[in-house]
Amino acid sequence: MSATTQDPAQAAAQTSAPIAVNIQYIKDLSFEVPGAPMIYTQLKTAPRVDINLDVQARRVQEGQNVFEVTLAIRAEASEPVSNGGASGPRVFLAELAYAGVFTLSGIPDNAVEPVLLVECPRILFPYARSILSDVTRDGGFPPVLLQPIDFLALWQSRRAEQAPAATN
Secondary structure, three states: OOOOOOOHHHHHHHHHOOOEEEEEEEEEEEOOOOOOOOHHOOOOOOOOOEEEEEEEEOOOOOOOEEEEEEEEEEEEEEEEOOOOOOOOOOOEEEEEEEEEEEEEEOOOOOHHHHHOOOOOOOHHHHHHHHHHHHHHHHHHOOOOOOOOOHHHHHHHHHHHHHHHHHHO
C-alpha cells in the first residue's frame, strides 16, 4: 500500500465547485404606474400582463473566469379589452435587471456559453421572480407570478436564430 501526496493547490481545484456564486444583486429596478391614482378606481379586473425576458452575460475582467449574468425582465400590464382586440391603456410597467457574478472553474470552453446562459439564469430566476412579485403587489396590483422558464429551450432557440444569420 503506497501513500500518495497531493499538491494542496490540486486538492483545492478538485474540490471547488464548477460554478461559484460570488454575489447576486438588483442591477436596475423600475416600477411605473402612469395612471395613478385614477387607475386604482377605474380598473375592474386584473390587468393583462405581457412578459419579456432576456439573459445577458459578460466577462467581468479579461483573462479571468468571472462573469456577470443579468436576467432582464419587463412586465407591461394593460387594461384588458372586452372585444378581444388590442390591449387598452398601460396600467403599470415593471422592469427588473437582476444580476449575479459567477466564477467558473474547470468548465471546458465549449460548455461556458450554456453554463452562463442556462445554468446561471436558473440560479437567479427564483430571486428575480420573487422581487417582481413583491414589487407589483406592493404597487397595489395582483402580484405577477412568473411561471418557470426553460432556459435551455430559450438558449437553443436563440442559437437557432443566430445560425442562419451566420451562414448568410
